[in-house]
Amino acid sequence: MQTVKMVISGAVNAGKTQFIRAISEIEVVSTERKASDDTKLLKGETTVAMDFGRITISDDLVLHLFGTPGQKRFDFMWEILSEGMLGLIVLVDSTRPETFRETNRIIDFFTSQRDAPYVVAANKQDHENAWAPDELRLALRLPAHVKIVPCVATQKDSVKNVLLELLYVIMQRSAD
């Protein structure tokens, strides 16, 4: 059985757990705990370790989805998780510009560690005050070749679309 993995990252409350939950065929394995820091102001429970989801591709191939912990003190996990990943999805909460700086830090970390394909998913596009993908590109100063995909992490079709966009990027860089 071959397994491949994708990593889903983003600032606290960007929607990583929901994203994986929307598409995973198994109940998401989440090591959530009651948060002890200020993240609990954002949601009752926050991811303090990681989320794990799975999609069976065929009898001999499985795709694993790993959600990274959002808080800075778990940065050391990112390097471990990103080892051997097929690609990366960086979720950004389009309604909270206060998280753009952290989102940039995450992108910077992953792109400096590995030359991995990635897309940015502009989550919460169904919210009234969401910044549009074009505005996020400018705010995050993303180069033109990096895809920003509109996303609503609670909707399966939207999550599928983000995964497919990432896979198209991976396909462009794949070997014959």
Add this chain to the structure above:
Amino acid sequence: MALVGNLRDFALADFLYLIDRGYKTGSLQLNRQSAAATLYFEKGKLLYAAQAQERESLGEMLQRTGKLTPQQVQQAVQLQQTDGNQSLGTVLVERDLITREDLQRHIQTHIEETVYSLFGWPDGEFCFNAGVKLDRDDVQSPVPLGVENLIMEGVRRVDEWGRIKDHIPNTDMIARFVDQPLEKAKSINLTPDEWRIFARINGKDSIKEVISRTGLSEFDVSRIVYGFISAGLVEVTRPRPPVPATGRAGAGAAAGAPKRSLVSRIINRIRGM
């Protein structure tokens, strides 16, 4: 749809960059404690800026700068009150008390100073409403201002390491020009120190090397490079790790890239879900 946030998280320089590159038209409302300011943009250029609690009228400003005497101001105000439809600026120009160019230059200076003072706000709520247009008075409206110069001057007043470090986390970073920087640089006035650094940006040398060659402090160089970044002239990258000498798996494919057939299988599966 409004873009809302706080300057603490998304600095004014970043917002002006977004306006410029996004070719935005609209009004930006800023509020901090009891202070408030409004800026109007058209197609990425600044048209007007004013603080809500400005005490000084146009007449008072022209009097303070020695452009008009108190008597001239008083005369113009009386005429304006008689004919309530005209702005004070129009009255002054029509009565040859000031030329249109002089008037616009003074207003422009005032607008610039207003924006520079806003760079000093460490925080403050912002709300940008796209599409909102300024009710223009042709006489009193100066030529739309490019924001690059405003950013450069505004950033000269920034003294927060934290904000600079967001863009330049360490001095191993390498600065390089974005495409066609000179087109933008034409409209920017640089100080001699800024030119010294600008001339040493080559996409190869680290910030550390620029510091050593110019003899300027780390803070000064970082702040100047931060200004270039904010104005959209320069970007910084991490030094690239050395590329292994071994061949690649396929033309255009990254080392260790997955096989095309494997990616196809995953795509087909996701599509079918």
